[in-house]
Amino acid sequence: MKAWIEKERLDGEVVDCLTLILPTRGCSWDSCYMCSYTSDSDRSADQEKVYSEFLNAVEKKHADIAKIFTSGSFFDDREVERSTREKIYRKAKKRGFRKIVVESRPEFINERTVEEIANSGIEIEVGMGLETSSDTVREHLINKGFTFQDFKNASRMLRGVARVKAYLLLKPPFLTEKEALKDVFKSIEDVKGHADLISLNLMTVHSKTPVEGLYRRGLYRPPWLWSAVEVLKRADVELICDPVAGGKRRGPHNCFRCDADVVREIKAFSLTQDKSVFSTECDCIERWKLALRAESLTESFIFS
Numbered sequence: 001m002k003a004w005i006e007k008e009r010l011d012g013e014v015v016d017c018l019t020l021i022l023p024t025r026g027c028s029w030d031s032c033y034m035c036s037y038t039s040d041s042d043r044s045a046d047q048e049k050v051y052s053e054f055l056n057a058v059e060k061k062h063a064d065i066a067k068i069f070t071s072g073s074f075f076d077d078r079e080v081e082r083s084t085r086e087k088i089y090r091k092a093k094k095r096g097f098r099k100i101v102v103e104s105r106p107e108f109i110n111e112r113t114v115e116e117i118a119n120s121g122i123e124i125e126v127g128m129g130l131e132t133s134s135d136t137v138r139e140h141l142i143n144k145g146f147t148f149q150d151f152k153n154a155s156r157m158l159r160g161v162a163r164v165k166a167y168l169l170l171k172p173p174f175l176t177e178k179e180a181l182k183d184v185f186k187s188i189e190d191v192k193g194h195a196d197l198i199s200l201n202l203m204t205v206h207s208k209t210p211v212e213g214l215y216r217r218g219l220y221r222p223p224w225l226w227s228a229v230e231v232l233k234r235a236d237v238e239l240i241c242d243p244v245a246g247g248k249r250r251g252p253h254n255c256f257r258c259d260a261d262v263v264r265e266i267k268a269f270s271l272t273q274d275k276s277v278f279s280t281e282c283d284c285i286e287r288w289k290l291a292l293r294a295e296s297l298t299e300s301f302i303f304s
């Protein structure tokens, strides 16, 4: 099982966070065009194994926050049964974690989940991969399988008992750089009343996905890091971003010379929310500006 310590924000302070990926049977939906997480799953994982992997990680490492990822949905009983989740809450509390962070699709949030969280005895943050507030983009370009209304319903239920984090995806396939920015700016406006925190996810090309098929044919370029910087600089809400594979060809990137500096600034911003961290200058910003002028083939379809 993968587990590591990183820094995170908690109530305005920077604290240690133990991130661990539990080996569950994986996402029940398993159909988003950019996702290969089920290749990290373990079809044979039973509940004993799921819990013992959790125990192994939390007994070796201590932190203020535990981020528990499953490559799917923590509240999907097929991945993590309720009795296992309840053992996880008790153990996390006993080991002194102040908060746990989990992820779920909205269809697994219901009255029972709300009651379970209310009785967990520990602060819980639930991240949901909304990706965009546009149902057209989410349905046709991502194949997410739920609507913005589904997200809002789940968020309304959760917000009485948990913090809600919305993940937004920068640059689904078939959008130009400019359309992707427009989609994210609109999504932030639409989502901010329905989430406590927004996480900007920058597209990375996973292997064996439809997005990889486009990438291999030269029909998809991951977003520029300059685009992420633009979103973070303009934000008027708490916004975090972890540029996974930043500066790699298959991840969000600029010209490969300034990438390490820009990635460092994006991470620093996520911890501090301080916009003055953005100071890198590079000639490639002119190429990004040119990319923003690229013609769109889909604009009338997507934004009509």
Ligand code: SF4
Pocket (backbone or CB within 6 Å): 027, 028, 029, 030, 031, 032, 035, 036, 037, 071, 072, 105, 129, 144
């Ligand atoms: S819902 Fe999440 S884990 Fe499941 S296929 Fe989509 S992106 Fe992957």
Ligand SMILES: [Zn+2]
Pocket (backbone or CB within 6 Å): 254, 255, 256, 257, 258, 259, 282, 283, 284, 285
């Ligand atoms: Zn550059």
